[in-house]
Amino acid sequence: MKLKWGLSFLFFILGLSFLTYSCYQNRVYDWDMPGYLGSILSWEHPNEPKKVHELVYSTIKEEASAKEFHDIVAYNHANEVFTADYKAFGEQLPYYQIKVGFNVAVYALYKIGFTGPHAVLMVNIFSYFIAGLLLFYLVKFLFPKNYFIPPVISLFVLWLPPVRSMAENPTPDPFLFVFMLFFMISILQKRSSLVHYIILLCCVLIRPDYILFAATYLFATFVFKFFNENKKLDYSLIIQGASLALIYIAIIKYYHYPGWKDLFYDSFFYRRPLISAEKADFTFKQYFDYFIFKLINFKKITLVSLILLGAIFYFSKEIWIRILAVLFFSNIYIKFIFFPDSANLRFFIGFVILLFIIFLYAISKKYNGFQLRKIA
Template structure:
């Protein structure tokens, strides 16, 4: 058995290494990179905003192709202003500075000797490889007698273009997926609440908008335990929720984050070259019309998610597993309501993959009788 699993892992690690190297070769220098790089350089030069802005663009120009660099500069009028005016560039940095977990990882690689642009991209390349290992680990747990499912299904998931896109682009989404994977593993194996809280907190530190997921999960666990187990209040969950909320508010306040309305306006209506020059004003009707339009183009995620939830309900009678499936499904649409970028799957793919893992868990318990302990 050990020999077969050893050969299985060898096959998998060769395939994953190839995919990881392919992601590295096809890494993307896009218009998000200056924001993250500026956030990191502002730690290095806290009192020299002009130097930060100049170093950001000069370092990217050295590594990016001419076409990529031109795209960064001329993606829209605002990007042209950011390149020409260091004050305008500095005003949009809070959108990126609040992702302190991602920036800290970038800064660590930068201090180890990698260039700034490379540091931003390598966080995701390394995260891609780690997530692949975690997926193999999960599938080996779920299908311990099948030496083919774990490597083949893991490689298929990480070959999937949207997953590779997360690794190739300078955004925190691949990095946060590491901790989502650790969270779901700890959940299915019924590890301690403290460990699960740590993984949730890491998600919030990497992308503060994951506070909605963290709080919704803690609320669901609180209600489930109260009604299904002992009718007693779990004060530990209340403390966890309060701690995450305080940390989230502290991050937002410390970095002078403009707020959701500003982010929505700048992302979907008009990217303001100088944030302080005009207010982010739009009506609820305009927001609702935009949301409805984007929802129509959200078919792929909706179809995949509905199939996974329905399949989980079909294969599992365990109410906790069903609730988990619904929780991840609902969080897809919570995120969509606040940031309906239906064309960009990276914002929602993490939850879809969590749904996929819960479905595989339900399938495994029905047909393999695997020894993962029930969470409830």
């Protein structure tokens, strides 16, 4: 058995190493990099916005290709202004500074010797590799007697273009994905609510908008426990939810985050060179029209998610598993409501993969890990 698992893991590691190296070779220097780099250099050079601005673009220029650097500094009029005006650049930084957990990881790599741009990208490369190991562990946990299934399924998930794209681009999503997998492990292994809370806290620190996921999970857990434990209120879940909300508010206030309306306006209507010079005004009809247009182009995620949700309900009768499936499915569309960018699947692929893991759990339980006869 040890030999078979050793060969299985060796095959997986070789595949994971190849995919990780491929992501590194195809790493992308895009227009989000100056924001994250500016965030950590602001810690290194407080109260020196001009110096931070100069260092951001000069260090990226040293590493990025001529084409990539041109896209960063001249992709649109706003980017041209950010490159020329340190004040305009500084007004954009709160969009990136609030992702404290990701910036801390980038800063740690920067302090141990990586260049600024490399530090931003290497967090994702390392995260991709760690996520692969966690995926293998998860699938092995679900299919403990199948040496073939864990490496094949894990490598298939890691091979998916949206997953590789996360690792190749300067974004906190791969780092966040690692903690989402830790969260899934803690759920399936029935860890304590304190462990769940710590992982959710890390998720909120990496991407504060994941307060919505944390809130929906805690609410679902609260309701489930209430109806399954003699209608007793679990005050610890209320305290956890309140503390996460306070942490979220503190981050938003500390970094003077403009707000969702500004983010939506700058992302989908018009990227303002100077946030202070123009209000982010748009009507509900404009938002709704844009939402419907993007929803039509969201059909692949919708189809895959619906199939997984239906399959989970078919294979599993466990109430908690069904609740988790609905939770992950709902969060895909909660995220989409606030940020309907159907072209960037990296925003949603994490929840789809968690839904897929729940599906694997359901069929593993029903068919006993595909190792014995079907269990009625």
